[in-house]
Amino acid sequence: MTVENILTVDVEDWFHICGVERLIPEGSWPQLESRVTTNTMKIIEVLRKRMVKATFFVLGFVAERHPDLIKEINRAGHEIATHGYAHRRVYEMSPYTFRQDVKKAVSIISAITGYPVKGYRAPEWSIRDDSLWALDILQQEGFEYDSSMAPLPIIGNSDYATIPYRLMLDQGHLWELPPLVGTTPLVNLPLGGGWGLRIFPYNLIRSTILRLNNQGHPAVIFLHPREFDLDNPHIRLPLVLKFVLDARIERTGKRLDRLLDDFSFTSISTVLERVNES
Numbered sequence: 001m002t003v004e005n006i007l008t009v010d011v012e013d014w015f016h017i018c019g020v021e022r023l024i025p026e027g028s029w030p031q032l033e034s035r036v037t038t039n040t041m042k043i044i045e046v047l048r049k050r051m052v053k054a055t056f057f058v059l060g061f062v063a064e065r066h067p068d069l070i071k072e073i074n075r076a077g078h079e080i081a082t083h084g085y086a087h088r089r090v091y092e093m094s095p096y097t098f099r100q101d102v103k104k105a106v107s108i109i110s111a112i113t114g115y116p117v118k119g120y121r122a123p124e125w126s127i128r129d130d131s132l133w134a135l136d137i138l139q140q141e142g143f144e145y146d147s148s149m150a151p152l153p154i155i156g157n158s159d160y161a162t163i164p165y166r167l168m169l170d171q172g173h174l175w176e177l178p179p180l181v182g183t184t185p186l187v188n189l190p191l192g193g194g195w196g197l198r199i200f201p202y203n204l205i206r207s208t209i210l211r212l213n214n215q216g217h218p219a220v221i222f223l224h225p226r227e228f229d230l231d232n233p234h235i236r237l238p239l240v241l242k243f244v245l246d247a248r249i250e251r252t253g254k255r256l257d258r259l260l261d262d263f264s265f266t267s268i269s270t271v272l273e274r275v276n277e278s
């Protein structure tokens with residue numbers, strides 16, 4: 001049986017960037033030009049033509065201002081999960097603030113869709129060794145899965161699992177869905193999205209997914225609406241961040257096309273339903 005891979009989209013605007021709170025403070029967001037609807041619709045259109053369903057991790061701030069976009073994603077048959085409300089790194093919040101951020105996002109989103117939110121993805125994969133407490137909060141708040149722990153140096157921990165697994169907690173469990181990484185003797189490579197998906201040779205990404213699939217595991221791919229926009233407003237950013245956000249941005253659409261040519265994709269909830277049935 002062919003393994004279905006997992007396609008995800010973090011639904012946020014071009015200015016939702018971690019680590020630039022001094023350049024673009026949260027208070028300035030409502031005044032900035034919003035491009036999230038146009039760019040997300042480009043992704044929805046690609047998926048519609050391919051008849052592929054995905055999981056959209058919607059930022060609460062975006063849902064609050066663009067309820068029609070959330071309805072559109074829902075109407076297109078995709079799964080709606082959340083990316084939190086204010087796009088803050090988990091390890092920079094207290095457990096109390098984190099819980100409030102997640103609850104706010106969930107209440108806005110579920111009021112639009114009419115169904116509960118089952119999944120969470122932290123901005124910048126920021127559930128790591130100093131914020132593992134967040135997993136218990138997600139489980140207590142009724143989440144079924146999380147996709148916030150990157151098996152990568154710097155942003156996560158290279159020792160974290162590279163395949164989806166059931167994470168046991170004091171009061172229950174959560175499914176954890178790490179992003180696709182390429183494992184090498186030296187370092188794990190970020191192949192599942194962002195600059196890594198755009199820069200590394202496509203054949204490396206393809207062979208890594210094939211290897212995972214041959215072992216029976218799905219690969220998790222993630223996209224951002226701003227990666228489908230060659231006219232993102234210009235802001236002066238540190239060079240590393242500029243690279244992470246913009247390097248070969250024009251390739252994203254082509255990479256998505258090739259992935260959809262070569263592999264079968266679906267949403268997280270569909271994959272988990274099949275696991276729970278078997």
Ligand SMILES: [Zn+2]
Nearest residue numbers: 010012123124
């Ligand atoms: Zn984000």
